[in-house]
C-alpha cells in the first residue's frame with residue numbers, strides 16, 4: 216500500500232494505491248495526519264481509483280479523518296469509488312457525513 | 327490449462343495456454359495423442375509461448391510424445407520456449423532428442 | 438466438487454493480506470465471479486483482523502483457517518485462542534466496537550454478514566470461532 | 581523479518597496448483613524476483629506431486645506444508661504419511677523413476693535441488709519429509 220498526494224488550494228488530495236486493511240491503515244493514517252497538520256490544510260479528498268481492496272478498516276480510517284478535519288472546520292470527500300467500495304461505504308452509513316464525487320474536478324467545485 | 331491446435335501439412339501444432347503440471351498433463355496427453363493418431367499426422371510442434379508454468383511433468387509429457395512420434399518416423403520440436411522453460415529443458419537433457427526453434431516458421435522450415 | 442484445506446498463521450497483521458489471498462485462491466476452484474471472490478476476501482479479512490486485534494490484542498497467537506468445499510458451497514472456519522467475546526449479541530450489533538481508540542468502525546461482523554450467506558459465532562474465555570458459508574452460482578461440476 | 585505458516589491439504593492433484601500459489605504468496609513478503617518466485621513454485625510443485633503420486637499412490641491422504649521465514653531465508657517443509665522411499669540415494673538420482681508408465685521423467689528431485697539451495701529428504705515406511713531452503717537476495721528488512 217502506497218499513497219501519493221497533491222495539494223490544490225488548502226485541499227489535501229490523497230491517492231491510494233494498493234490494499235487498505237488493518238495492517239496498512241495505521242501507516243496511512245499517520246502519513247495523512249502529518250501532511251494535513253504540517254501544511255495547515257483545510258479539506259481532504261480521498262482518491263480511491265487505485266484502491267484494489269478495502270475492508271471495514273477503511274471505514275474506520277475515513278471516519279477518523281472526518282473527525283480531525285471537521286474539528287478544523289473542513290470537509291472530507293471521496294472520489295473515484297468503484298462499485299465494490301461503494302457497497303461497503305453504503306453499508307456503513309458513512310455517506311451521511313462524507314460526500315462521494317465522481318472525479319477530482321467535481322470534488323473541487325463542490326467541496 | 328487449455329490447448330489449441332492447428333495442422334499444417336501433417337504437422338500437428340499444439341498451442342499451450344496455462345500451467346503444465348501433473349494435474350493438467352494427463353488430460354493434455356490424451357488430447358494430443360488423439361489428435362495425432364486420428365488425423366494420421368507426422369510431426370508434433372509444441373508452442374510454449376503461453377505456457378505460464380511447467381515442472382518436470384512437462385518433461386515427462388514431451389518425452390512421452392517423442393516416443394510415440396518417433397515410432398511413427400516423425401519428430402517433436404518446441405517453439406517459443408522462454409528462459410524459464412529453457413532452464414528446465416536443459417536440466418533434463420531432453421534437448422538432445424527434441425529441437426527448440428525460435429518460432430513456427432523456423433520450425434516448419436527445419437523439421 | 439469436494440476439497441478442503443487448513444491454514445495456521447501467527448496473528449501478525451501482515452498475514453491479513455496473506456490469509457485473504459489463500460482463501461480466495463482456494464475458492465477459485467468454484468469458478469467464482471470477481472464480485473463473489475471480493476466478498477470472500479473481505480469477510481476473511483474482517484475475521485482475521487478481529488482475531489489479531491481483539492482476540493490476541495496484538496500478542497502473538499495462532500489463527501486457524503479451515504475451508505471446506507462441498508458441491509458449490511464454501512464453508513470457512515476461522516478460530517483463535519484469544520480472550521473471547523463476552524457478549525456476542527452486542528458485539529454483532531452494527532457500529533459496536535470495544536476499541537474505538539484504534540479507529541475501528543464496529544462494522545466487521547456486519548460486513549461478514551452482508552458478504553457471506555451464513556455467519557455463526559461461538560466464543561468463550563478460551564477463544565473465538567467464526568463459521569461462514571457462501572454458495573457460488575456458476576460452478577463447473579468437474580472434480 | 582520472521583513469519584511462518586502451516587498448510588494442510590488432501591493429496592488431490594488439483595491442489596498442486598493451489599500449494600504453489602500459497603507458498604509463492606507467502607514468499608512474496610521477501611520481495612523475491614520473478615525468477616526466485618518461479619524457482620520456489622517449481623520446487624513445491626515437484627514435492628507435492630511426489631506425495632500425491634508416489635507417497636499416497638493416488639489414495640487420499642494429508643500433505644502438510646510448512647514455511648518459515650527467518651531474515652531473508654525461506655525454509656519449506658513438505659510432509660506426507662505415504663509409503664515412503666526405500667532407497668533415498670537411488671531416488672534422488674537424475675532420471676530414476678519408479679513410475680515410468682505414468683510418464684514421470686525422474687527429474688523431480690533434480691529440479692528441487694537445482695532451484696533451491698538445500699534439499700534434505702527423510703523417509704521411512706510411515707512417510708516422507710522434504711526440507712528445502714532458499715535465500716532471497718533483495719529483501720526489505722521491515723517486520
Ligand SMILES: Nc1ncnc2c1ncn2[C@@H]1O[C@H](COP(=O)(O)OP(=O)(O)O)[C@@H](O)[C@H]1O
Pocket residue numbers: 271483487488491492493517519520521522528529533534535536541542543544545546547565
Ligand atoms: N476474535 C475476537 N476475539 C475477541 N473479541 C472479538 C473478536 N471478534 C470480535 N470481537 C469483539 O466484537 C466487537 C465487534 O467486532 P466487529 O463488528 O468486527 O467490529 P470492530 O472490529 O470494528 O470492533 C469487537 O470490537 C470486539 O470487542
Ligand SMILES: Nc1ncnc2c1ncn2[C@@H]1O[C@H](COP(=O)(O)OP(=O)(O)O)[C@@H](O)[C@H]1O
Pocket residue numbers: 382626630631634635636660662663664665671672676677678679684685686687688689690708
Ligand atoms: N513422497 C514420496 N513418497 C514415496 N516415494 C517417493 C516420494 N517422492 C519421491 N519418491 C520416489 O523417488 C522417485 C524419484 O522421484 P523424482 O525425482 O521426483 O522423479 P519422478 O517423480 O519423476 O518419479 C520416485 O519415482 C519415487 O519412487
